[in-house]
Amino acid sequence: MSFVDTMTFGLGSPSRTGDAVTLRVAGEGTVLAEVTLASVNDVRTAARTARKEQRGWASTPIAERAEVLARAEALLLEHADELQVGIARETGSVFGKARVEIDGSVNELRAGRALASIPDGEVYPSPLGSLSYSRRIPVGVVGLITPWNFPVALAMRVIAPALVLGNAVVLKPDTQTPISGGDMLVSLFLKAGLPAGLLQSVPGGPVVGEALVSNPDVDMISFTGSTAAGRKVGALAGSLLKRVSLELGGNNPMIVLDSVDIDSAAEAGAAGSFTHQGQICMSTGRHIVHESVADAYATALVSQAATLRLGATSDPETTMGPIINQAQIDRVADIVDRSVAMGATVLTGGTAQGQYYPPTVLTGVTPDMPAFSEEIFGPVAVVSTFSSDEEAVTRANSGEYGLSAAVFGSDLARARRLALQLRAGMVHINSITITDTAVTPMGGHGSSGNGGAVGGLSNVEEYTQVRWYTEQDKPFDASF
Numbered sequence: 001m002s003f004v005d006t007m008t009f010g011l012g013s014p015s016r017t018g019d020a021v022t023l024r025v026a027g028e029g030t031v032l033a034e035v036t037l038a039s040v041n042d043v044r045t046a047a048r049t050a051r052k053e054q055r056g057w058a059s060t061p062i063a064e065r066a067e068v069l070a071r072a073e074a075l076l077l078e079h080a081d082e083l084q085v086g087i088a089r090e091t092g093s094v095f096g097k098a099r100v101e102i103d104g105s106v107n108e109l110r111a112g113r114a115l116a117s118i119p120d121g122e123v124y125p126s127p128l129g130s131l132s133y134s135r136r137i138p139v140g141v142v143g144l145i146t147p148w149n150f151p152v153a154l155a156m157r158v159i160a161p162a163l164v165l166g167n168a169v170v171l172k173p174d175t176q177t178p179i180s181g182g183d184m185l186v187s188l189f190l191k192a193g194l195p196a197g198l199l200q201s202v203p204g205g206p207v208v209g210e211a212l213v214s215n216p217d218v219d220m221i222s223f224t225g226s227t228a229a230g231r232k233v234g235a236l237a238g239s240l241l242k243r244v245s246l247e248l249g250g251n252n253p254m255i256v257l258d259s260v261d262i263d264s265a266a267e268a269g270a271a272g273s274f275t276h277q278g279q280i281c282m283s284t285g286r287h288i289v290h291e292s293v294a295d296a297y298a299t300a301l302v303s304q305a306a307t308l309r310l311g312a313t314s315d316p317e318t319t320m321g322p323i324i325n326q327a328q329i330d331r332v333a334d335i336v337d338r339s340v341a342m343g344a345t346v347l348t349g350g351t352a353q354g355q356y357y358p359p360t361v362l363t364g365v366t367p368d369m370p371a372f373s374e375e376i377f378g379p380v381a382v383v384s385t386f387s388s389d390e391e392a393v394t395r396a397n398s399g400e401y402g403l404s405a406a407v408f409g410s411d412l413a414r415a416r417r418l419a420l421q422l423r424a425g426m427v428h429i430n431s432i433t434i435t436d437t438a439v440t441p442m443g444g445h446g447s448s449g450n451g452g453a454v455g456g457l458s459n460v461e462e463y464t465q466v467r468w469y470t471e472q473d474k475p476f477d478a479s480f
């Protein structure tokens with residue numbers, strides 16, 4: 001079976017009329033598949049179809065909609081082994097990370113099904129003696145734009161709740177992940193019994209993305225990606241008065257206090273910076289470490305880096321895969337090189353090796369250096385020091401982002417005091433910045449988002465709107 005057939009349960013790619021692209025195994029160059037992307041016209045057709053099909057889906061009992069999610073969950077688990085290999089090859093990740101995407105998606109499907117068991121309205125006091133109540137109704141057609149780094153899980157965190165709550169979804173994955181992030185998901189749901197047209201994929205670049213945002217049949221945009229693109233999407237959707245959910249970039253701090261178990265903190269810090277080659281929005285971008293333990297902590301990070309094995313994603317022994325593309329390698333190298341020129345020290349790594357960038361530990365980093373202020377999106381542990389708790393909070397809160405943060409320390413009361421002062425949508429005490437679940441509200445503050453949250457009950461706010469109803473026993477008496 002071809003790669004496409006394996007990933008699409010034998011259903012193959014739908015016909016599209018955009019550019020043809022050759023997908024290659026990230027880091028290796030072997031051809032994976034030839035794929036046709038979507039055109040602007042395909043977006044129009046998909047949105048129109050979604051609009052038409054959504055009406056019937058909204059009146060399908062929610063228990064039946066939840067059943068589709070249950071079947072999708074069973075299919076994902078049944079095919080997890082082959083899907084894991086496919087996701088790893090297309091996204092340039094190790095098998096473990098690909099498995100995290102599948103397990104995370106299973107959890108999103110379970111959390112989505114749970115939404116079928118909660119009340120969907122409220123009854124209000126009514127001075128006129130009428131029945132006065134509200135019900136939550138679907139938003140309609142959700143336009144979903146996703147990045148390449150976690151194409152399956154980041155799509156599923158929207159698809160599962162949006163579908164169960166009665167919406168249709170038009171998904172626009174990145175051009176680098178059109179199969180795992182698009183066609184695979186559509187096929188999964190079709191196979192699970194979702195009527196055609198309620199989930200469609202229109203892979204493409206910014207032009208296709210903007211066509212989706214501005215399409216009149218699309219009621220809401222859910223965007224996950226960089227802050228720069230998010231600003232454009234937010235501006236366009238805002239000008240059309242569309243609901244828009246923006247989950248954007250981060251440069252996440254981890255504060256390491258002086259009262260800490262160095263080895264366990266460094267293990268968590270290394271996982272935070274090196275997992276999926278640092279290509280995670282919640283990656284630990286800055287390790288802000290008390291000056292009295294900074295040397296020991298940096299040494300422990302170097303030991304953690306030494307345990308990682310760089311290599312092809314097809315090798316099960318590999319624990320660190322390639323960087324997604326050359327532009328991203330150049331960006332990581334540029335940020336590291338400029339910071340070194342300004343006085344930072346490379347303790348390990350620091351030089352690209354072809355398509356790979358080794359785990360790197362950079363010390364002596366100050367807030368004026370790019371390694372401190374920019375989102376690197378590569379496997380670089382940036383170590384900066386502090387001498388007072390106030391300075392730690394100031395350093396952690398500097399910059400425009402506010403996605404995730406962590407505080408490590410054995411004095412829980414002190415760690416909690418600091419945690420309360422951090423600007424971030426998620427703060428974890430004695431845990432990693434890349435913590436994620438399907439049932440908790442996740443969202444960025446500052447330039448990491450537009451203030452909303454996805455996950456658990458927050459999804460009801462995201463993918464429904466409120467309608468107020470009244471019912472009178474007798475016709476309204478309009479004679480005053």
Ligand code: NAD
Binds near residue numbers: 145146174204228375
């Ligand atoms: P990106 O912004 O370049 O692309 C993301 C998606 O947006 C892609 O599908 C792309 O085609 C599309 N896009 C780009 N410009 C667009 C435009 N003008 N109109 C419509 N669509 C457009 O980001 P990326 O490089 O794919 O992903 C990495 C970034 O995503 C990082 O900054 C990372 O922090 C962020 N991210 C955030 C989260 C989160 O939950 N907050 C999760 C994962 C990644």
